[in-house]
Amino acid sequence: xxxxxxxxxxxxxxxxxxxxxxxxxxxxxxxxxxxxxxxxxxxxxxxxxxxxxxxxxxxxxxxxxxxxxxxxxxxxxxxxxxxxxxxxxxxxxxxxxxxxxxxxxxxxxxxxxxxxxxxxxxxxxxxxxxxxxxxxxxxxxxxxxxxxxxxxxxxxxxxxxxxxxxxxxxxxxxxxxxxxxxxxxxxxxxxxxxxxxxxxxxxxxxxxxxxxxxxx
Ligand SMILES: [Zn+2]
Numbered sequence: 001x002x003x004x005x006x007x008x009x010x011x012x013x014x015x016x017x018x019x020x021x022x023x024x025x026x027x028x029x030x031x032x033x034x035x036x037x038x039x040x041x042x043x044x045x046x047x048x049x050x051x052x053x054x055x056x057x058x059x060x061x062x063x064x065x066x067x068x069x070x071x072x073x074x075x076x077x078x079x080x081x082x083x084x085x086x087x088x089x090x091x092x093x094x095x096x097x098x099x100x101x102x103x104x105x106x107x108x109x110x111x112x113x114x115x116x117x118x119x120x121x122x123x124x125x126x127x128x129x130x131x132x133x134x135x136x137x138x139x140x141x142x143x144x145x146x147x148x149x150x151x152x153x154x155x156x157x158x159x160x161x162x163x164x165x166x167x168x169x170x171x172x173x174x175x176x177x178x179x180x181x182x183x184x185x186x187x188x189x190x191x192x193x194x195x196x197x198x199x200x201x202x203x204x205x206x207x208x209x210x211x212x213x214x215x216x
Contacts, residue, residue, distance in 0.1 A: 035080070052075075052107065072094075126140060138159050168187070
């Protein structure tokens with residue numbers, strides 16, 4: 001049952017994608033590679049989103065932007081990994097790259113709120129929420145190509161992130177520079193982890209042993 005429904009979703013998206021004129025295609029192999037980067041488990045997907053939100057736009061080449069946009073599409077529509085035919089790279093299933101900095105900002109805002117233990121909320125429009133044996137999923141109900149559709153695309157991404165954050169509450173950490181951490185947000189493997197990596201733990205320990213307590 002679940003398989004049949006996934007296939008339908010993919011077919012629907014490919015059909016939708018064809019409505020737009022596009023000369024570029026995302027090849028199935030590229031989509032599968034992006035799917036691998038994003039990961040299958042909820043933890044890995046949330047980790048991907050936390051890293052995505054912190055990618056610096058300044059150091060990204062055109063190819064990086066393209067690859068990161070494919071990964072975003074797989075984050076939002078995992079069934080895309082199953083497609084056997086190229087998917088036109090356009091504004092139906094893929095978010096306009098120009099709007100990605102704005103999306104990253106929104107992601108980071110939610111991630112920061114979660115790391116401080118505060119709740120957060122945001123409005124959504126033009127989305128339909130489905131609940132079934134595979135969990136909760138979202139569909140954009142606005143007409144493809146409209147202003148509402150493009151707004152709903154970003155909200156759809158926020159909903160996907162929010163759901164993962166909610167399922168891992170207490171596990172978004174901030175590697176605090178005041179304690180000689182690197183200043184990045186990360187997904188904790190245990191709720192009491194303070195630093196993102198061994199490197200950051202070691203740096204902090206070294207400073208503390210030298211008696212260089214950072215200014216509060
Ligand atoms: Zn760190």
